[in-house]
């Protein structure tokens with residue numbers, strides 16, 4: 001397929017996402033099934049146009065003076081692929097599978113929009129209702145930070161120290177341009193792809209099959225690192241899901257001590273079993289029934305709550321979620337978080353730690369949630385997060401925001417997905 005055919009396909013997929021309010025990954029998969037002739041390169045390019053367009057939807061709309069799937073797809077190529085209107089029209093010329101080239105009206109709109117600065121909410125590429133939330137979290141830096149959440153993400157890997165080491169994995173992945181992460185001690189990064197390219201399928205590597213590494217955002221690795229789990233501890237990972245944090249904690253504990261991995265949804269835990277086998281984590285018990293947790297009451301050195309949240313910190317990877325999110329979902333997640341915190345506090349032994357993590361950038365789910373928890377339970381007191389950060393990442397105070405109760409990471413500041421971390425010590 002030439003660019004014109006790929007652009008037409010991206011418009012079709014964006015239209016499907018809009019009409020049927022469905023996730024981008026599903027719409028792309030369906031398109032692939034009904035267009036089996038399309039090769040891997042075509043699928044990657046179409047996916048990139050769709051995801052770029054969704055990340056920069058407002059900017060694309062501003063540029064073309066419209067917010068149709070066509071405007072979003074053309075906008076993606078103009079904003080992210082280094083295309084000019086002229087080079088784009090030249091590439092579409094004579095291609096019978098291409099959509100109609102940019103019209104005179106569209107070219108004039110592009111000229112007009114390019115002549116001035118877009119309003120802040122357009123530069124931020126954020127829904128209007130989220131703007132006050134982003135301002136609350138990022139203050140004067142809210143536009144730059146929100147734009148960071150609309151950029152292409154890197155591919156991050158965590159080396160499994162139970163089976164390998166970073167230099168060995170770097171050698172294995174040398175052809176991919178992989179480099180050590182800036183912060184996470186076992187992190188490896190493959191930079192964001194350009195244009196129509198795609199990240200290598202690292203999970204097809206023999207080193208992955210041997211359990212040498214996992215795919216995990218650097219922010220998630222840092223959150224696990226900040227729990228400071230040590231060999232021999234008793235740890236409850238209460239929202240373990242597919243086990244990303246569980247595996248990281250188990251490696252930090254060198255397979256000594258015990259991790260109880262729980263999740264309210266049994267099917268979310270399903271992938272954990274294969275992952276534990278491949279990575280040779282031997283100190284993890286998976287517990288799906290809440291009743292079976294009662295024996296742990298008051299005995300845990302560390303309880304980790306990787307809480308259900310809006311996921312606003314992961315908008316780079318799931319930009320469609322940014323436009324589907326609604327205020328009522330934020331309120332629902334906040335209620336769940338408060339309920340979970342109230343439940344899990346009983347598992348922490350006196351002197352033990354409760355680590356609360358979200359992949360959201362919204363204050364209400366983060367420091368705000370912890371402030372109201374502390375008002376209800378004064379025996380839980382935040383550790384000194386400045387000291388904690390410096391102990392793990394000396395000289396890198398610039399890479400995180402220290403808040404009243406915890407630590408916030410973000411793409412623009414930290415080079416990671418947006419994450420929040422707070423460790424509370426139980427006194428009595």
Ligand SMILES: C[S@@+](CC[C@H](N)C(=O)[O-])C[C@H]1O[C@@H](n2cnc3c(N)ncnc32)[C@H](O)[C@@H]1O
Pocket residue numbers: 238239240241242243244245246262263264265268306307308309336340
């Ligand atoms: C952010 S995800 C966890 C991701 C996982 N820890 C990882 O690192 O891969 C949040 C998880 O919380 C679970 N969850 C939601 N409500 C819960 C509850 N009341 N009790 C326990 N788990 C819950 C969800 O099923 C979901 O798997």
